[in-house]
Amino acid sequence: MFNQRIKIKQLLSGTATGTEVVVMGWVRTFRNNQFIALNDGSTNANIQIVASLGEFDDAILKRITTGASLKITGTVVESLGKGQTVEVKATSIEILGDSDAEKYPLQPKKHSLEFLREKAHLRFRTNTFGSVFRIRHSLAFAVHQFFNDRGFLYLHTPIITSSDAEGAGEMFRVTTLPLEGAPKNDAGEIDFTQDFFGKSTNLTVSGQLEGELGAMAFSDIYTFGPTFRAENSNTTRHLAEFWMIEPEVAFNDLEDNMNLAEDFIKHLIAYVMKNNIDDLQFLDTRLAEEEKQLPTEKRSGLGLIEKLKFVVENGFERITYTEAIEILLNSTHYKKKKFTYDIKWGIDLQSEHERYLVEQHFKKPVIVTGYPAAIKAFYMRMNDGCEPGKETVAAMDILAPGIGEIVGGSQREERLEKLEARMNAMHIPLQEMSYYLDTRRFGSVPHAGFGLGFERMVQFVTGMTNIRDVIPFARTPKNCEY
């Protein structure tokens, strides 16, 4: 058997001195022709391998370059140096893979995130991305743990869908028809009856509608899968391909929904704080150094770990849309005319408004409920007893410092007549959505759910400011490498 190695994380967590070990990994630095900092991705901490002078051929030593992969056999010993408590005194060094020092792009120095973004296949080997992607993994695990512990069923909703009425954004078409000379029907339109599925299909923009179908049988379901939006969005918080978590719960109202979302977010953060504290500490330090470059007013004030701790330990602020508008209208920020966009009841809150509420006014996550019906999706439940012209829906958005909207959700409209009326008003074809309306026809129940953008959650927990740095291979307009 080739692989009898010990992982560096395990080795560093208390292997007795004198133990014979095999370690494998990639060279981070090679100092003084004697000291190899070896990393295997299990942790940012390197194990120092000592290649004592005179014990190894120059031909081997020359091949120990940054990025090269090694198999080391040796003994765990107490370190004579100051930077580490233990090290491995090598008895054999095997070069598994050479790395041409002149051509290897990563150097033992700080690289810009922009540069590393273009070297996405190698950036995993850096401390920053090592930490980010270990945390991303932990968050994904914690998602499943949270819902499994609560008896939710993980429902796999389709990636390819024929439903185009969700209205969540521009869709990527899926077709096997030829680009040139696609078959046309009598009306001169492309004839999708000849397409692979016999109809027009797209990549999903949300699993919610299918999720609702599952919730109407299993009571509590969640989805966690890739989602695709063909929006021409060029921002630090949008991707064309991203992962979304969408729980859908029968018998829940809006308040249950908010409680679930808040518990969920707190669970994710607490899990990472428990299981990835060394990675968080690395990112915390990194962020603090980055913030030193910023002018005082742009600094966040709280360190990364402090911020996470604060979120876990404090309740999210809960306000209605109407209250939010009042707060904004009464703010000195508004009176000094510092908002670009006008504020009045009925507008959709702009980024600057959300940021003001979260970062200036409350300084913590805020849940805004009861948005005007006119600016929200058809499936959201109409609130009863609204003033005419000021109809609201049982929607809720969770706004987080630094990234804005992290969760969007609602209690769904379970009353068939009201739902149909709303769909008609919004020109959504009832015929195509007949399957969806069936849930309201046969044993409809109050239910609610939300969507959480997984990458935005990773951004929040890691403090990374650009969403392209929290997904292994980002897909954005005009960019689909790898």
Next chain:
RNA sequence: UCCUCCUUAGCUCAGUUGGUUAGAGCACAUCACUGUUAAUGAUGGGGUCCUCCGUUCAAGUCGGAGAGGGGGAGCCA
């Protein structure tokens, strides 16, 4: 899609009112040193100044167009 900023060595960046041979640190190579912590010291190699067009005696520097990237906005998660 809109606004704005940027593009000089492998990387990070400097480059004066347009002026002669475009610099630094790191990286890389060679040598020295050898318990180093992004090792150190010496020496050396390394440039389509993003591309094209224009202004000028002269363009890395000024103007225009294009490409790529960053930040912000809209759309949203």
